[in-house]
Amino acid sequence: MDSKQCCVKLSVQPSRGLLDEKFIVLVQSVPPGLQLTVHALHQCEDGHSWEAFGHYTADASGNVNVSEDPSLGGTYSGVEPMGLLWSLTPIPGSKPGLRMRKMNVQTPMEVTISVYQGHQTEGFMDQVALAGVVVERWYMAPGVRRIPITEDGLTATLFLPPGPGPFPGLLDLWGGEGKLLEYRAALFASHGIASLALDYLTPEITMETGKMVDNKYVEAAYRVLQQHPQVLDSRIAMLGLSLGASVTLKMAAYSQVVKLRCAVCVSGSHVQPVDGFLKELLLFCRENAGKTRYNEENQVMFRELLLPIPTDPSLKVDVGRLQCPLLLVVGEDDQNWPAYESAMDMKEMMERAGNSHLLTVLSYLNAGHLIEPPYTPHAKTSTFNSVESTHSVMALWGGETLAHSRAQEDAWRKTLVFLRENLYATAAENPQCNLTFTELQM
Numbered sequence: 001m002d003s004k005q006c007c008v009k010l011s012v013q014p015s016r017g018l019l020d021e022k023f024i025v026l027v028q029s030v031p032p033g034l035q036l037t038v039h040a041l042h043q044c045e046d047g048h049s050w051e052a053f054g055h056y057t058a059d060a061s062g063n064v065n066v067s068e069d070p071s072l073g074g075t076y077s078g079v080e081p082m083g084l085l086w087s088l089t090p091i092p093g094s095k096p097g098l099r100m101r102k103m104n105v106q107t108p109m110e111v112t113i114s115v116y117q118g119h120q121t122e123g124f125m126d127q128v129a130l131a132g133v134v135v136e137r138w139y140m141a142p143g144v145r146r147i148p149i150t151e152d153g154l155t156a157t158l159f160l161p162p163g164p165g166p167f168p169g170l171l172d173l174w175g176g177e178g179k180l181l182e183y184r185a186a187l188f189a190s191h192g193i194a195s196l197a198l199d200y201l202t203p204e205i206t207m208e209t210g211k212m213v214d215n216k217y218v219e220a221a222y223r224v225l226q227q228h229p230q231v232l233d234s235r236i237a238m239l240g241l242s243l244g245a246s247v248t249l250k251m252a253a254y255s256q257v258v259k260l261r262c263a264v265c266v267s268g269s270h271v272q273p274v275d276g277f278l279k280e281l282l283l284f285c286r287e288n289a290g291k292t293r294y295n296e297e298n299q300v301m302f303r304e305l306l307l308p309i310p311t312d313p314s315l316k317v318d319v320g321r322l323q324c325p326l327l328l329v330v331g332e333d334d335q336n337w338p339a340y341e342s343a344m345d346m347k348e349m350m351e352r353a354g355n356s357h358l359l360t361v362l363s364y365l366n367a368g369h370l371i372e373p374p375y376t377p378h379a380k381t382s383t384f385n386s387v388e389s390t391h392s393v394m395a396l397w398g399g400e401t402l403a404h405s406r407a408q409e410d411a412w413r414k415t416l417v418f419l420r421e422n423l424y425a426t427a428a429e430n431p432q433c434n435l436t437f438t439e440l441q442m
Contacts, residue, residue: 010115010131018190019109019137020374020412022081025066027058027115027131034058037074037120038066039129040084041112045103048095050088050377052076055119073119076402084113085137085375086405092122097383097394100376105186106146108136137375139183141190146182149196152220155203157182158196158228159189165230167194168261168423170237171221173244178202178387184239187373191416193423194231196221200247201278201387212278218247219257235423239264239415242337242369246272246281249317252324262325262422264415267334267369269342270317270349271306282387284315299381299396301335309338309345319346320353327360327418329411331367335398339369362414364407368399374409 009028017023025038039053054071056064067081076083090098102109114132116124140146143162149155157180161167170193172185178201185195198221200213226233238260240248245268251258254274272281291304310316319326328346330339343361350356364371370379384395399407 008115008130010113010133012113012133012135015133016108016136017138018141019139019187019376021137022067023135024081025084025113027056027064027066028062030058030062030064030130032058032060032062034062034117035119036064036130037116037118038064038084039114039116039120039124040088041114041124042088042100042109044100048098049091050098050100051091051124052084052087052089053120053124054080054083074121082375082409085111086377086408087401088377097381097392099370099379099382101181102139102183103181105139105182108138111135111137139186139190139373144186144189146186149221149224150204151224153203153205153217154221154224155180155199155205156196156221156224157185158194158224159186160194160230161189161192165194166232167192167230168235168237168419169193169225169228169231170195170239170419170423171218171225172197173200173238173240173247175242175244176201176386177384184373188419193237193419194225194228196225201243212282214277214279215251215255218251219255222251222255222258232423234259235261237262237264237419237423239266240268241266241371242268243281245269246317247278249319250277252326253317253319253321260324262327262418263322264327264329264418266329266371266411267331267337267339268328269306269337269339270319270346271309271315271338271342272317274314274317295396298394300384300393301396303335303338307338307341309341316345319349320355322350322355322358325358325360325418325422327362327415329362329371329415330364331369331371331399331404331407332363332365333367333398333400334369335396336369360418362411364403364411366400366403367407368404369397370399371404371408371411374412375405376408378404378408380404 007029011026036056042050052075054074070079071077075087114129145160147158174181180199182197185197188195238248245265252263288305293301328343330343378401383392385392
């Protein structure tokens, strides 16, 4: 094979694309029956490196098509077109508890895909690849505009899709670790929805005063979207993950300002004191801290904090009040939050109230808590710093890698469908929803 190394052809199409866009990896011009390893390597912005690889055998024509041929081993097996992304794991020797998150959405996620002879499992850096290419995966499509928002004391970033608009809007909230996370909002904007990523736990105003924000802060963020000249003021959604789902449900049910066209809650719960806001919710969790559980590896599980689901109506959002469509996305192996039990209780509450027709539940067997955009590597555990803690813990989020990855892909696709159906009157109003990265460049 050494004399033929220069003939090996490796292509990835598209080589530049959105994170949720599939690619095709094709190896050509190798001897028929040759054993090969297709390897992916990514260095995160924090300096840590991640890798994934599959074992293949060239067909009678000397080709391997990762989209059609089965991996015989590695970090994934079987026919998995995007296994080189979703099965990425920290390279051997990395510190425990890493989680892959894109912090600068204005640059791509770069992945080097290489081909090695034989079925290799380690030592890739010490070997010479037969061929290699660099692939770019973007959260922010060409033409998407990123606008920092500081008015009204907000710590937020608005992402506007390409074109003049007006566009429907979405308020995007993350979970209990705080920080301004932009990558999901950037990806929604790449699909035609003006999205405002909001830091509600650790915004500048909280860092300066030491006081947690109340519902007026979220209402101010909603008004920024509503009053923007390129946003359709009557077509705004709200999406929250984990603690962000708690805020989303509270605002959807009780706010006199936030009038949502629809809401999406990922891995969340309606259990919280009806009176009050973040301060009271976190106090409620602190009072139940004795229910925190640890496994034999000292990984923490918070799901018991809200169990059993209370019958006291003052301790859970009255989802029977909801007047907009609600999508719940839950992993049945969520070890951080009782999302599945909460979804079942919300379903019963809405049936009793006569508004169950507004509810859609996507429930995934063997999926965990961190249900992110598709092809994001599964983090069953990772270090976690809550806003109230002075030290980090190793959180057990749950989920099995393959099932969780399947859930992420399915949930993302159905979430986009849900948002389009509720934020647009017709598909013709949203011509950019199905455009590829390449088409957006044209």
